[in-house]
Amino acid sequence: EVVLTQSPLFLPVTLGQPASISCRSSQSLVHTDGNTYLNWFHQRPGQSPRRLIYKVSNRDSGVPDRISGSGSGTEFTLKISRVEAEDVGVYYCMQGTHWPPLTFGGGTKVEIK
Amino acid sequence: EVQLVESGGGLVKPGGSLTLSCAASGFSLNIYSMNWVRQAPGKGLEWVSSIGSGVTFIHYADSVKGRFTLSRDDAKNSVFLQMNSLRAEDTAIYYCAVQTYDYWGQGTLVTVSS
Numbered sequence: 001e002v003v004l005t006q007s008p009l010f011l012p013v014t015l016g017q018p019a020s021i022s023c024r025s026s027q028s029l030v031h032t033d034g035n036t037y038l039n040w041f042h043q044r045p046g047q048s049p050r051r052l053i054y055k056v057s058n059r060d061s062g063v064p065d066r067i068s069g070s071g072s073g074t075e076f077t078l079k080i081s082r083v084e085a086e087d088v089g090v091y092y093c094m095q096g097t098h099w100p101p102l103t104f105g106g107g108t109k110v111e112i113k
Numbered sequence: 114e115v116q117l118v119e120s121g122g123g124l125v126k127p128g129g130s131l132t133l134s135c136a137a138s139g140f141s142l143n144i145y146s147m148n149w150v151r152q153a154p155g156k157g158l159e160w161v162s163s164i165g166s167g168v169t170f171i172h173y174a175d176s177v178k179g180r181f182t183l184s185r186d187d188a189k190n191s192v193f194l195q196m197n198s199l200r201a202e203d204t205a206i207y208y209c210a211v212q213t214y215d216y217w218g219q220g221t222l223v224t225v226s227s
Contacts, residue, residue, distance in 0.1 A: 100172035
């Protein structure tokens with residue numbers, strides 16, 4: 001089973017400042033088809049998760065360009081260039097390369113200072 | 114508009130059974146695999162089960178294998194999660210999600226307690 005380790009667990013941020021979340025995998029997430037199935041999700045309190053990024057760096061429709069994903073192999077990063085109030089919540093990485101089981105990171109809670 | 118609506122959650126005693134439904138609208142389910150993900154109170158996301166289009170595959174997390182059964186009825190544009198031998202640790206919000214997790218339902222709460 002692939003283990004995804006996110007850091008930090010808790011991220012207090014200042015409005016307008018950048019934020020970065022790391023997701024490390026216990027093994028390479030490069031699939032035999034050449035793709036890397038690493039997604040990022042955002043979950044606001046009381047809401048369902050929303051996919052932000054798929055296959056490492058592809059932004060979903062409606063996701064602002066101040067949010068970006070990068071990385072390769074076993075190291076991945078979600079970056080918010082300028083944090084806004086709507087960015088609070090919990091962020092999860094998820095891998096779909098080696099499944100079953102599909103696995104999620106433990107989550108990073110983002111709050112405004 | 115793509116919509117997924119889960120139903121069937123509730124309070125059940127340990128050892129009991131429930132069947133969750135996920136009804137899709139705004140698209141035809143038949144060409145997509147469908148997934149269930151759960152979230153225990155105050156905890157993170159846990160993948161539960163997935164079913165391929167045309168039932169080409171059905172996979173389960175080890176934590177539910179042998180107790181949960183996932184099925185689909187494309188004529189009803191729905192998927193169903195039959196949950197038996199429920200345990201306290203199955204208490205969670207259960208979400209259904211389309212193939213690549215770009216669409217999720219609002220979730221249905223399952224509480225297993227005596």
